[in-house]
Amino acid sequence: MNNYEKKEKIIDEAKKETDTKLTDSIANESIKQIQMRISSSLRNTDSIKQIQKNQKKILESFQPILEKQTNMKVGLENFKKSLGMSVSKWNQMQEVIKILKKSFKFSHNIEVGEFSKAIYRMTAEFSEVIRKIKIPSISEKKKQELLEIHRLWGHYGWTINPCADEETLFSSMPANKKDADIMALKQCPNKIMEQIFEVLLENKRTKKTDFREAVFDYRHKQYKSCAFILFALIDAILIRLQKKSTLDGKRRNVGLSAVRDAKKRTEIDVNTEVLYTALFCTNLFACLQKVFESGNDFRKQPEVINRNFLDHGMLTRKVTKKDCMQLFLLYYNMLKLLELIY
Structure with a gap:
């Protein structure tokens, strides 16, 4: 040769x-x-x-x-x-x-x-x-069923896991929050969470310094400080999604009001006629509305990690590993929302 x-x-x-x-x-x-x-x-x-x-x-x-x-x-x-x-x-x-x-x-x-x-x-x-190409059609009944399933998962604090089988979770209605947690946690072993961290660190919109600190706290079981950082990262996205042109000189909203503003903008800027996009947005905003919902004078402790209870020092239970998993997934999906909008 x-x-x-x-x-x-x-x-x-x-x-x-x-x-x-x-x-x-x-x-x-x-x-x-x-x-x-x-x-x-x-x-x-x-x-x-x-x-x-x-x-x-x-x-x-x-x-x-x-x-x-x-x-x-x-x-x-x-x-x-x-x-x-x-x-x-x-x-x-x-x-x-x-x-x-x-x-x-x-x-x-x-x-x-x-x-x-x-x-x-x-x-x-x-x-x-x-x-x-002929796109397979889906009945309106089936579409509404899928939307309700995705809404309920979001209400229980779970958003789409990019490194797990979505069909395993989001194709069926969980009987209750406990069942939802058991099913979702099976999709979040340490190996999967590390993959999610890698995916997020590769995203150009991830605030790297704060995110690495959150991952460090998570790995060292400092779950409360991890949750504080992740809520701050999610808060920042909600605030920046508000256009100056729509503020009329007013200050940008925070918390649940910022969630509502983000939802309004999504309805305008994102084509939710596409089924997957509709399911994604339904799930994401159901979760955001839950974790940012009002504390109602902090009379009743929340079942799902709540930004107001945590930030105002009114959460009586410990922040858990599961809480942080949910917030990491929520942050991932917030960044995916930015991709849809921009």
């Missing part, structure tokens, strides 16, 4: 390894997360204008991808199994992949003009494929 053949073999092996990693990454991505990302991207018309205005910069950003053209056929059967698709839906997905692959098949010495044409071709062909 000469040097040229050795070089070709090394390149092929590296390409196979890259393809496998990419396919595994796709297989681990939930359909619902993909839905959220696509929905966010399609609404961002400013990004499309940037493509037109700054082609050279975009080309440089895409260069690493262009240099690793991916064979999307690797591991498709495993991907199919992980998604649990029917044959017809799987064929539709394969058609989308084929169009995307064709549209992104550039040479390494691509010119800016060619790149612009490729983007145009990809947009047109991808739109045509999307138009042909």
Whole structure:
């Protein structure tokens, strides 16, 4: 084998390894997360204008991808199994992949003009494929049932866990809070919580210093101080979600009033016609309304960790590990809300 053949073999092996990693990454991505990302991207018309205005910069950003053209056929059967698709839906997905692959098949010495044409071709062909795909419908009765299930989970203090099987929890109505806690805690072993910490630390919107301190307190069983920090992080998001243009010179709200303001803005800025987005928002705001609800003169201790009881020193029980788990998940989902809005 000469040097040229050795070089070709090394390149092929590296390409196979890259393809496998990419396919595994796709297989681990939930359909619902993909839905959220696509929905966010399609609404961002400013990004499309940037493509037109700054082609050279975009080309440089895409260069690493262009240099690793991916064979999307690797591991498709495993991907199919992980998604649990029917044959017809799987064929539709394969058609989308084929169009995307064709549209992104550039040479390494691509010119800016060619790149612009490729983007145009990809947009047109991808739109045509999307138009042909038939989205399975859901009855209004089933939709309302799912909304109520997600609302009840939020009322018990539990929001979506990004590292657990959502179908295990949010597909059925818990009989009571105790059952909900038992089911949810099974989805939050130490390994899963560490994965959630990693996901949050990779998020550009996470306030890293405070978050690391909260994780440190959690790992060292300092749950009360951990909860204080997490409530502060969640409070900050609620406050910053209030637009100055809607304040009319008034001060920004805090607590439950800030939750109401965030809910109003979400109803305007987020497309809740998409079922998953509607379920996500229903669950999130049910939880926010519960943990920020009024203390009612602190007459009765809350079943779910409450910001007012904690901040005003009126919580008589100890803050638990479960309380902190719920707040970590709530913070994660607040950051996901920001992705939907912005």
